[in-house]
Amino acid sequence: MTKMYINGQWVAAASGDTRTIINPFNQESIAEVAEGNETDAQLAIDAARKAFDEGSWRHVPGSERGKFVLKIAELIERDQQELAELETIDTGKTLTESLADMADIAEVFRYYGGLADKDGGEVIESPIPESRSKVVREPVGVCGQITPWNYPLLQAAWKLAPALAAGNTLIIKPSEITPLTTIKVTELIEEAGVPEGVVNLVLGSGAKTGQTLAESHSVDLISFTGGIETGRKVMTAAAVNFKKIALELGGKNPNVVFADADFETAVDQAMNAIFFHSGQVCSAGARLLVQDSLHDDFVEALVARTKQIKLGNGFDDTTQSGPLISKEHREKVEQYIEIGLAEGADLRTGGKRPQATDLQAGFFLEPTIFTNCQSSMRIVQEETFGPLLTVERFSTENEAVQLANDSKYGLAGAVWTKDIRKAERVSSELRMGTVWINDFHPYFAQAPWGGYKSSGIGRELGKQGLEEYTEVKHVFENTNPAPLHWFN
Ligand SMILES: NC(=O)c1ccc[n+]([C@@H]2O[C@H](COP(=O)([O-])OP(=O)(O)OC[C@H]3O[C@@H](n4cnc5c(N)ncnc54)[C@H](O)[C@@H]3O)[C@@H](O)[C@H]2O)c1
Numbered sequence: 001m002t003k004m005y006i007n008g009q010w011v012a013a014a015s016g017d018t019r020t021i022i023n024p025f026n027q028e029s030i031a032e033v034a035e036g037n038e039t040d041a042q043l044a045i046d047a048a049r050k051a052f053d054e055g056s057w058r059h060v061p062g063s064e065r066g067k068f069v070l071k072i073a074e075l076i077e078r079d080q081q082e083l084a085e086l087e088t089i090d091t092g093k094t095l096t097e098s099l100a101d102m103a104d105i106a107e108v109f110r111y112y113g114g115l116a117d118k119d120g121g122e123v124i125e126s127p128i129p130e131s132r133s134k135v136v137r138e139p140v141g142v143c144g145q146i147t148p149w150n151y152p153l154l155q156a157a158w159k160l161a162p163a164l165a166a167g168n169t170l171i172i173k174p175s176e177i178t179p180l181t182t183i184k185v186t187e188l189i190e191e192a193g194v195p196e197g198v199v200n201l202v203l204g205s206g207a208k209t210g211q212t213l214a215e216s217h218s219v220d221l222i223s224f225t226g227g228i229e230t231g232r233k234v235m236t237a238a239a240v241n242f243k244k245i246a247l248e249l250g251g252k253n254p255n256v257v258f259a260d261a262d263f264e265t266a267v268d269q270a271m272n273a274i275f276f277h278s279g280q281v282c283s284a285g286a287r288l289l290v291q292d293s294l295h296d297d298f299v300e301a302l303v304a305r306t307k308q309i310k311l312g313n314g315f316d317d318t319t320q321s322g323p324l325i326s327k328e329h330r331e332k333v334e335q336y337i338e339i340g341l342a343e344g345a346d347l348r349t350g351g352k353r354p355q356a357t358d359l360q361a362g363f364f365l366e367p368t369i370f371t372n373c374q375s376s377m378r379i380v381q382e383e384t385f386g387p388l389l390t391v392e393r394f395s396t397e398n399e400a401v402q403l404a405n406d407s408k409y410g411l412a413g414a415v416w417t418k419d420i421r422k423a424e425r426v427s428s429e430l431r432m433g434t435v436w437i438n439d440f441h442p443y444f445a446q447a448p449w450g451g452y453k454s455s456g457i458g459r460e461l462g463k464q465g466l467e468e469y470t471e472v473k474h475v476f477e478n479t480n481p482a483p484l485h486w487f488n
Pocket residue numbers: 146147148149150151155173174175176204205206207209210211214225226227228230231233234248249250251281282283383385411451455456
């Protein structure tokens with residue numbers, strides 16, 4: 001049974017409870033892990049608090065902290081195959097995708113390892129004679145970090161690396177259904193020699209362990225990645241002590257194709273946008289908007305190619321898309337298929353479970369495309385988080401922008417056109433944290449990631465991702481102190 005990591009020790013749950021982890025491709029048991037609860041979360045919080053308040057970590061120079069973070073990058077690269085196989089068996093995503101994730105993850109640690117000693121503060125030109133002024137950044141303190149099941153280690157890396165680089169201590173809680181790579185990276189963090197109490201790993205349900213982190217008066221920052229409704233609970237709980245908050249929430253991301261787009265590339269990338277990782281991607285291009293004159297030919301080509309997508313085992317290198325993460329999640333996406341039919345959308349392909357015998361044990365769903373969709377529909381407005389694409393038409397550039405922005409979300413979106421001036425005009429009007437022009441999906445350590453509106457608060461990655469884990473302090477020195485005689 002795999003344990004939790006608290007104060008430098010691998011420990012079982014206080015209750016002795018465990019949870020079985022299954023492979024979504026065949027529902028086979030793949031691991032037995034400790035199932036923590038509020039008691040374990042509190043032990044981890046106490047360890048992180050003590051390590052921050054009494055330990056040496058936050059006084060370690062940035063250059064030394066950076067070396068720890070760079071060492072973790074090195075260890076991740078050393079064990080990337082094992083980590084990728086764990087990610088695939090845990091999530092169902094293809095091994096190719098998992099290996100790409102591991103490369104991204106190592107790069108995130110490398111990026112923040114290099115950034116750890118680059119902000120030594122700023123001297124300010126004080127307007128007051130005989131004084132000196134500087135602005136410094138300091139670690140926030142104890143950070144609670146909560147991650148989702150779709151990119152388990154990638155989303156953990158986006159939190160762990162900057163938090164450590166900035167000198168914080170932390171408690172990380174992965175999704176209870178996909179903990180394996182977060183457990184493994186914690187082993188690597190221990191191997192890298194990070195002092196005890198600095199990094200703590202708790203496992204278990206969000207309602208117990210996650211909630212405890214969010215509502216704790218001893219936690220100074222909560223960083224959450226997950227669904228909009230859970231994010232609302234976390235934000236509410238975090239208010240108890242006005243802790244800093246970072247929220248990376250859902251998306252319903254418009255993929256806007258103008259008539260002058262590169263047809264073949266736009267079709268190919270529209271598939272990539274929605275069916276990569278079976279659509280279980282926060283920034284999936286689940287909402288396709290096609291200019292009227294191109295619409296029918298584009299949809300015909302897209303449907304024909306979508307029917308060819310090969311579903312299967314993530315370890316089979318001919319597989320293009322894996323299962324959904326769980327029985328419950330597949331049922332949730334299937335409910336949206338029923339909603340789409342009831343709302344009058346036209347089902348052009350998919351919409352049901354595959355019949356192939358070798359796919360019956362997994363949580364598979366055929367790649368699905370609905371056309372004749374309207375912006376007011378629930379399947380257009382709500383995050384379906386599966387292999388479900390809605391297609392809408394538009395006539396003018398202004399209509400495209402209006403439709404794309406007609407959403408409570410604002411995470412990401414794309415524009416396809418050969419007219420770069422038009423792309424820039426549309427990009428400047430889209431209310432979302434990332435806009436791709438003639439591409440879909442790229443993200444990397446150097447550029448900030450996050451959402452407008454209900455897609456979240458704050459940014460991960462980039463220098464902004466490090467700043468989120470710091471407090472800003474102004475230090476003012478009177479260089480010639482004397483009585484003021486303000487009061488006689
Ligand atoms: N914006 C991004 O960068 C990004 C990235 C990945 C996933 N996501 C979003 O994550 C969602 C899918 O992930 P999910 O199903 O794991 O999300 P979820 O909200 O169900 O769970 C996310 C995490 O929150 C925990 N949790 C659950 N209830 C909690 C509570 N009351 N208090 C504290 N923690 C609690 C869970 O245990 C899990 O670790 C989608 O909406 C997706 O868009 C967003």
